[in-house]
Amino acid sequence: MDKTFDPTAIEQRWYQTWEENGWFAPQGGERSYCIMIPPPNVTGSLHMGHAFQDTIMDGLTRYHRMKGDNTLWQPGTDHAGIATQMVVERLLEKEGKTRHDLGREKFIERVWQWKKESGGTITRQLRRMGASLDWEHERFTMDEGLSEAVKEVFVRLYEEGLIYRGKRLVNWDPVLHTAVSDLEVLSQEENGHLWHMRYPLTNGTGQLVVATTRPETMIGDCAVAVSPGDERYAHLIGEFVELPLTGRKIPIIADEHVDAEFGTGCVKITPAHDFNDYEVWQRHRDETAIAAQPHGGLINIFTVDAAIRANEADDQGLIPEKYVGMDRYAARKAMLADLEALDLLEKIDDHKLMVPRGDRSNAIIEPFLTDQWYVKIEPQAKPAIEAVETGRIRFVPDNWKNTYFEWMRNIQDWCISRQIWWGHRIPAWYDDNGNVYVGRSEDEVRRQHDLAADYPLRQDEDVLDTWFSSALWPFSTLGWPEQTERLQTFYPTSVLVTGFDIIFFWVARMIMMGLKFMDDVPFHEVYVHGLVRDAEGQKMSKSKGNVLDPIDVIDGIDLESLVAKRTSGMMQPHLAKKIEKQTRKNFPDGIPAYGTDALRFTFASQASTGRDIVLSLQRIEGYRNFCNKLWNASRYVLMNVADVGLKSDLREDAGRASARQALEYSVADRWILSRLQHTTAEVGAAIESYRFDHAAQAIYEFTWNEYCDWYLELTKPVLNADDTSDAQKRAARYTLVNVLENLLRITHPIMPFITEEIWQAVKPLAGKSGDTIMLQPFPVADDDQRDPGSEEEMQWVMDFVLGIRRIKGEMNIAPGKPIPVLLDNAGEKDRRLLAANRRYLDFLARTESVRILDSNEEAPEAATALVGDIKLLIPLADLIDKDAELQRLEKELGKLQSEVERAGKKLSNPGFTDKAPQAVVQKEKEKLEAARAAMKNLEEQAERIRKL
Structure with missing residues (x-):
């Protein structure tokens, strides 16, 4: 072994060896164990959240592989419909082209070309993290097999009446021109206004004042609603107001949705442009005053660009011509000016509101009425709820099942269509008469419906929501709808490791689809992990400049490269300058190379169930030091054992009764062997219960405090003394090797690289055979070697x-x-x-x-x-020297007194305690307490010395 531990010298070499030898593939075994990777977006790159999640999954995979289970960690990536299309469209934009210039077929070819050239970033990074995925069977949600599974599911659900097409409200991105899921909408608080508008009563007795944050939608109003218990307006329920700027009459209705305390207590109801208003409309749409309106009161006023649309043939002129073609915000300005001119604008208040923005385009999302494809969810939700209620699926931590139940018991039908080109195209065809035909292919549709080859059909232009194919992930990746051996072996899978934010969007949908098409749950347990935060407890984000790339932490990066990387692509110059300033302040020397093992052990040490991870470079550096400690301890063992040759007493049979006459175990030998059994049992139990923090702590305590700091030191007087018997020395050498070899196997699931490198040097001395530590059995505690007397x-x-x-x-x-x-x-x-x-x-x-x-x-x-x-x-x-020691103590006390005064002054300043992050304030309090405790100890020492 080299004198110093250099992770860069071993990590990529060992990973290549593992992968080339096919050791990540299932190795057989009586019990199957399977984890499905949450498929990362093909456009993405590994961030700290991925790295944390992958550390947990790889730790579980390596542990169960060593336990002898037939273990599969299934790899794959998601085609990320909207994100991928945006990337390729931006590339075309640089060429002065749009996707429409290429046409659909050529554009899709261009996306596949991009995917081939640039889409493998995250899989390369997974390899760098040591992820032992079965790469030979890597899947992609758009590959041929998964595409067939998607079509099969769509057709079967449609044939059962569980998929339908209907006109409903969706989240509409006016820049991307597509519906988006709730997960792709980021609501953030922004400064806005609350406009108070006068709606005249048609009976001439006055007016109602309606408060709104979106006055441009008023021309789509179908009613004004008040609270049923609001005495101010009880006498007006059933009356009408004149909708300003339109000349239309709309009714006053009562609905529980209205908060009498907010604004004026009168709410405009615009069902085609507000989700809450749509629900109100659903409850009142059959009332004569609403049903008799154009389009039954469900009036869409926007184009796909969120501009005021023109009147169509059956609109009866309901859209005022003056505003047609205006962007929604230009229309807002014009409508407010007209209201003011008519003395119908009462006042304007400043108002903070939550603004929904598309996570890809940053455009303000518009509730929009369109024809979309939907899945009926309620029939599938009931068995999915029961699966968790009855314990067939267990959430870890258990409290996350409550979040799951809350979503599932208030579930809405799922909009599965998207108005983009990249994705699984909906397998539906239309004829010129508007008839819809659904099938696995156009040929199948023609055969089933006896349509001639020249009968005109056009396929639906939309593609399926990316989450639709992801919902099939646990069984489509294993070969379904074919009944493959892998499907029969590994479904249901063992555990899903995921974040809390996609329990509904992904986890719940996988459960529903698995029960529907496999008649079984897709996994038995769902391990929900927390977020990775920075050293001050802040959520990591690019705009804050606190994002750490795990590969930078593993391989290191100089300051200038780090600055360039963090500010690259920043459209706002002031934000780029802010990020650069923070980066230079926080990383003046760049980031040193810590290696994969140190980063993985850091994640594991903080992986308590359900809690967020607070990550700092100091903590990672501490575990890099731990790697060095293990490395140096192993060198000590090899130097004291290798020179004596491969004697039988250094092999496994040396521990058996027949060979013990040649060994004379000291109390230290018996103690460390006993402690090894405790650690082995503790680590195994911790991993089984997803407490990687407990596993890491047990490994750390045993390695550093017991094996290195104590046992290695205890062997020195045995191995180096002339009066020590050969039997005692042999026992010490055997114990050194035996304990180290077991420790390496215990540690391997968390720190795979360093353990493999050391194990290769140790295995001949330990009498081990095999090409890799990853296929060695995970140690099992031997109760016969527990020795309470030696421990005492x-x-x-x-x-x-x-x-x-x-x-x-x-x-x-x-x-x-x-x-x-x-x-x-x-x-x-x-x-x-x-x-x-x-x-x-x-x-x-x-x-x-x-x-x-x-x-x-x-x-x-x-x-x-x-x-x-x-x-x-x-x-x-x-x-x-009594006098000299007292002088030294007085000097130390003076320094501590200054620290106490400094910290006390800082903590008594409201400007610090009220504005600084809580983690920073708490750290300052801990410094103060530590200084006070140190002062007390020094004062006690000084008092003892004075008495001499």
């Missing part, structure tokens, strides 16, 4: 050593300086333990002498530490 004895030794080290530290005595130790109140057991472990105490505590005080002997003035019932005494008179 070693705890006594460690307490003894730590007591002396603490005194040395407090009194500024050099760690290597030999010191005399007196023991007061030592019992028979203490005497026995002292005699048995004197070698360890002299070596680790650097004791010059150890003497037990007689029962009637008075203890001298000394620094003390307790070990159980006995008292350790270190006489200080000849060990320290």
